[in-house]
Amino acid sequence: MRKIGTILLLSVLTNLCIADLPSANNAITLSLGGASATYLNAFAIENNVAALAFSKAEFSLNAANRFGISDYSNLMAVYHHSIENTSIGFSYQVSPLASLTQQKAQVAVARKLNKDISAGVALNYHRFSSTDVYYQKRSTLTFNAGLYFQVNEKLTIGTQIFNPNRSELTRIPKERMGSVLKLGTNYKLGHNIELYADALQATDRKLAIHAGVELSKEHYTFRGGFGLNQLVALGFGWKSSNLKIDIAASYHNQLGFSPSVNVGHAF
Amino acid sequence: MRFKGLIILIVASFSRLNAQTENEFINQFIERYIENTTDEVDIQQFTSDLVIYLQNPLDLNKATASELLTVPFFSSFQVSEILEHRKTFGNFICIYELQVLPSFGTEVIKNIIPFISLKTQTLKIGDVREIWEKGSHQFLTLTETSSPRKKGALIKDTLTDLNVNHYLGSSVYNNLRYRFDYGRLVSYGVNMEKDAYESFLNGNNPLGYDYFSYYFSLKNMGKLKSLQLGDYQASFGQGLTLNTGIAFGKSSIITNAKRNFNGFGAYRSLRENAFLRGIATTYQFNRSTVGAFVSYKKLDGNGVYRADSNDLEGLGYIISTTNIQEDGGLHRTPSELTDKDAIKDFQTGIFTEYSLPFGKIGAVSYLRRLNQPLEPIPQVYNRFNFRGNQYLKNGIYYDFIYRNLNLFGEISMSSYQNSFAQVHGALISLGKPLDISLVYRNYGKSFITMQSTGFGESGITANENGLYVGFESKLSRQFTLLGYYDLFQNPWLRSATDAPSSGSDFWSEIQYKPTKVFQAYYRYRTETKQRSYAASQTSLLQFTTTQRHRFHINYTLNKGIELRSRIESSIFATPISRSYGSMIYQDFIYKPMKSKLQLSGRIAFSNIENFNNRIYSFEQVPLYDYPLFTHGYSGLRYYLLTRYTIKKEIDIWFRYAINQLDIPLDHLMDNFATGSGLDEINSNIKQTFTLQIRYLIP
Numbered sequence: 008m009r010k011i012g013t014i015l016l017l018s019v020l021t022n023l024c025i026a027d028l029p030s031a032n033n034a035i036t037l038s039l040g041g042a043s044a045t046y047l048n049a050f051a052i053e054n055n056v057a058a059l060a061f062s063k064a065e066f067s068l069n070a071a072n073r074f075g076i077s078d079y080s081n082l083m084a085v086y087h088h089s090i091e092n093t094s095i096g097f098s099y100q101v102s103p104l105a106s107l108t109q110q111k112a113q114v115a116v117a118r119k120l121n122k123d124i125s126a127g128v129a130l131n132y133h134r135f136s137s138t139d140v141y142y143q144k145r146s147t148l149t150f151n152a153g154l155y156f157q158v159n160e161k162l163t164i165g166t167q168i169f170n171p172n173r174s175e176l177t178r179i180p181k182e183r184m185g186s187v188l189k190l191g192t193n194y195k196l197g198h199n200i201e202l203y204a205d206a207l208q209a210t211d212r213k214l215a216i217h218a219g220v221e222l223s224k225e226h227y228t229f230r231g232g233f234g235l236n237q238l239v240a241l242g243f244g245w246k247s248s249n250l251k252i253d254i255a256a257s258y259h260n261q262l263g264f265s266p267s268v269n270v271g272h273a274f
Numbered sequence: 275m276r277f278k279g280l281i282i283l284i285v286a287s288f289s290r291l292n293a294q295t296e297n298e299f300i301n302q303f304i305e306r307y308i309e310n311t312t313d314e315v316d317i318q319q320f321t322s323d324l325v326i327y328l329q330n331p332l333d334l335n336k337a338t339a340s341e342l343l344t345v346p347f348f349s350s351f352q353v354s355e356i357l358e359h360r361k362t363f364g365n366f367i368c369i370y371e372l373q374v375l376p377s378f379g380t381e382v383i384k385n386i387i388p389f390i391s392l393k394t395q396t397l398k399i400g401d402v403r404e405i406w407e408k409g410s411h412q413f414l415t416l417t418e419t420s421s422p423r424k425k426g427a428l429i430k431d432t433l434t435d436l437n438v439n440h441y442l443g444s445s446v447y448n449n450l451r452y453r454f455d456y457g458r459l460v461s462y463g464v465n466m467e468k469d470a471y472e473s474f475l476n477g478n479n480p481l482g483y484d485y486f487s488y489y490f491s492l493k494n495m496g497k498l499k500s501l502q503l504g505d506y507q508a509s510f511g512q513g514l515t516l517n518t519g520i521a522f523g524k525s526s527i528i529t530n531a532k533r534n535f536n537g538f539g540a541y542r543s544l545r546e547n548a549f550l551r552g553i554a555t556t557y558q559f560n561r562s563t564v565g566a567f568v569s570y571k572k573l574d575g576n577g578v579y580r581a582d583s584n585d586l587e588g589l590g591y592i593i594s595t596t597n598i599q600e601d602g603g604l605h606r607t608p609s610e611l612t613d614k615d616a617i618k619d620f621q622t623g624i625f626t627e628y629s630l631p632f633g634k635i636g637a638v639s640y641l642r643r644l645n646q647p648l649e650p651i652p653q654v655y656n657r658f659n660f661r662g663n664q665y666l667k668n669g670i671y672y673d674f675i676y677r678n679l680n681l682f683g684e685i686s687m688s689s690y691q692n693s694f695a696q697v698h699g700a701l702i703s704l705g706k707p708l709d710i711s712l713v714y715r716n717y718g719k720s721f722i723t724m725q726s727t728g729f730g731e732s733g734i735t736a737n738e739n740g741l742y743v744g745f746e747s748k749l750s751r752q753f754t755l756l757g758y759y760d761l762f763q764n765p766w767l768r769s770a771t772d773a774p775s776s777g778s779d780f781w782s783e784i785q786y787k788p789t790k791v792f793q794a795y796y797r798y799r800t801e802t803k804q805r806s807y808a809a810s811q812t813s814l815l816q817f818t819t820t821q822r823h824r825f826h827i828n829y830t831l832n833k834g835i836e837l838r839s840r841i842e843s844s845i846f847a848t849p850i851s852r853s854y855g856s857m858i859y860q861d862f863i864y865k866p867m868k869s870k871l872q873l874s875g876r877i878a879f880s881n882i883e884n885f886n887n888r889i890y891s892f893e894q895v896p897l898y899d900y901p902l903f904t905h906g907y908s909g910l911r912y913y914l915l916t917r918y919t920i921k922k923e924i925d926i927w928f929r930y931a932i933n934q935l936d937i938p939l940d941h942l943m944d945n946f947a948t949g950s951g952l953d954e955i956n957s958n959i960k961q962t963f964t965l966q967i968r969y970l971i972p
Contacts, residue, residue, distance in 0.1 A: 166860050
């Protein structure tokens with residue numbers, strides 16, 4: 008019985024870990040259906056760390072909820088700053104569930120290799136606290152590394168791998184953090200219309216495809232996207248010279264709505 | 275003057291081309307040729323053929339039509355254009371002049387540049403000392419091992435009862451090769467191989483290696499066009515009557531539907547039965563060429579034995595064989611060793627060709643005799659397969675080129691049930707906008723498939739007829755569209771298909787190259803076939819469809835670093851089920867100019883629900899090694915290949931690869947094993963180490 012219980016818990020934990028990896032929770036990523044490997048903002052520390060090198064300095068907060076269930080809430084703070092061609096970033100996020108609390112802290116560095124290309128790497132510390140007597144507390148280190156490449160004025164490619172070494176959570180039985188490899192692209196369709204698309208392969212998961220469109224008009228931004236995992240999303244953004252506010256909601260045809268809001272300050 | 279100006283402009287446009295390594299020039303051809311195949315292709319022979327041209331580039335101004343047609347990097351139209359250009363304008367002034375010919379774009383020239391030249395030294399066969407002094411020697415050895423060891427090897431360590439089938443040798447694979455080349459005129463060499471888990475220097479192999487091959491090849495000595503001694507290969511026409519060498523299937527090279535075979539050649543590969551052994555010679559008299567060969571060797575076969583009262587300990591006497599293994603060679607276990615050299619194989623044949631101003635026609639005939647009859651285990655689907663110990667095959671073939679039209683084909687008859695096979699095709703070039711290929715084939719169900727490699731859906735030149743249409747169109751400077759559609763039928767049953775069946779194969783690709791440093795393509799393929807399913811209650815055969823989507827990009831970060839990314843998915847559907855597979859990889863290639871060190875690596879993740887959803891990918895490997903990897907599982911695949919040039923003459927390749935399969939949740943507490951039978955390993959992780967050393971004496 009204890010073995011079955013452990014396996015079930017591992018199953019839940021694995022799913023949550025993998026589900027959390029692309030962190031589609033921040034409002035901009037969510038509103039683009041999860042397509043974010045080429046999006047330039049401080050949340051690139053999660054989405055594609057190399058894109059930090061081309062992003063403007065920023066501090067942002069995100070609060071998100073999944074499917075309207077209070078236990079499935081997530082808070083995240085990101086900060087990123089650039090000095091010439093090098094950017095550094097930090098993030099902290101916590102997902103307080105009733106039976107399992109996940110915390111993640113990141114420190115990242117990204118650098119422009121030339122005017123079109125950047126590379127970056129982030130070191131991540133994960134901590135899981137479970138009410139289960141067997142599991143209790145576990146922690147591990149992972150890293151993600153990415154590349155960002157502006158092919159021409161219209162086309163951009165981004166790729167990121169998360170946890171290629173499959174960090175270990177428990178030794179017996181051998182439970183490891185999932186790995187994710189994703190490839191994304193951004194195409195500037197017009198002066199104020201951009202298309203985003205990501206393909207993402209996580210270990211033991213089907214290939215996931217996400218795509219979104221962003222329309223900008225002066226201070227306002229409208230976004231819409233979808234994921235082939237039966238998800239559609241819409242979002243809205245407003246920005247002044249320094250302040251940015253983005254809200255988004257996604258709808259999964261079985262699990263329901265997931266809202267998210269970002270508040271950020273650009274430097 | 276205008277022409278010279280154009281040449282200068284063309285040369286200037288090539289000045290920014292990145293330096294590619296020998297491996298990459300060869301790999302680009304191999305990848306395009308083998309990308310659709312599911313069978314293991316003889317990479318070593320193909321690589322050897324290309325390496326000869328790297329070391330002794332083909333002289334564009336002096337090469338004959340026959341030589342131009344034989345090389346794997348020119349199509350019939352390109353050859354026709356080269357010959358026409360030479361006739362009209364005289365010799366080429368520089369290689370980049372090729373770009374004025376309709377079939378040669380920048381990309382094509384970039385890919386073939388190391389294989390062609392205008393200033394090759396004219397070699398003649400004369401003094402033996404001169405041949406020795408001007409020739410080049412190459413020593414090559416490749417060693418590979420994997421961890422953990424397979425169950426078949428562990429049995430040997432742990433069991434005292436060695437009557438249980440087990441592997442006899444270590445997990446180390448090794449080959450050792452030597453070759454000498456005097457241009458493309460004289461060549462000889464020795465190849466040796468020990469497969470993983472075969473014994474070495476003991477047991478059945480007191481001389482060390484399990485496989486030895488040796489060859490001597492002489493070409494173009496007056497009227498003697500070719501003399502082959504030892505191991506050689508023979509390839510004629512479209513491969514219906516006789517081809518012991520490689521032949522590729524459907525691919526992105528639409529002209530690949532045509533075979534450009536050219537008679538006898540040295541056998542430099544390590545496929546342990548796929549060659550002829552003896553002597554072959556070819557003479558040329560004006561427009562006529564005649565040749566003959568004799569071969570005697572031993573083949574692996576799955577023998578059927580009759581007990582002998584005088585041989586109580588042994589197997590008895592072989593009375594027939596259920597198969598002959600023309601591509602076999604694994605002798606790892608006592609039972610595999612009983613198959614080794616079980617059958618004696620004698621072959622002899624003749625051929626003749628006549629050159630015409632617009633092409634050639636030829637005929638080939640050969641007889642094969644085995645010392646024991648081939649008697650496949652009776653099944654309904656193999657009812658028409660060859661049975662017996664002797665057969666004769668005769669074929670006639672043609673290859674005509676007129677302006678932008680190339681017609682080719684072959685008709686062959688095998689003596690077993692007087693069965694026919696025929697293939698006829700046309701390549702039509704409408705200049706850069708559009709190339710088209712058409713191939714019709716009809717292979718009788720009793721046609722003897724041994725040593726035949728006709729173009730088709732399956733690798734078997736029998737029981738199939740079909741029509742193939744391929745096209746390639748340059749839509750604009752940035753976009754190219756290519757693809758094919760193939761309809762085929764099997765008039766008789768096949769394995770796992772209990773009735774006559776039919777199918778189709780559609781494949782299309784759009785390529786996008788906006789800049790010199792970036793290129794991308796999207797590819798779609800859908801293949802429909804009929805198969806028998808036991809669960810089906812409604813009809814005997816059900817249609818199965820496999821769809822594949824691939825998106826691939828290459829981008830060069832700078833002159834030393836290139837990245838490649840790929841996403842591929844497959845959907846396998848039957849009327850009652852549907853399964854998915856996907857794979858994504860990221861390649862890193864570091865090859866700075868003038869550096870002694872080169873690196874390339876890959877990170878790949880795959881999720882495969884069913885082996886029918888398996889996805890193939892081409893990997894960077896040491897020269898001559900097999901590059902196609904099958905993602906038939908869910909998990910990770912990483913590899914790193916390094917090449918270090920110690921001196922100009924010495925290269926070392928080292929490769930490390932690791933697969934990690936995802937362990938299903940219900941196996942988390944168990945010892946998870948992969949593979950089956952003696953190949954089983956008690957782990958979800960497999961690591962492979964490869965070391966290759968090459969020493970060249972120019």
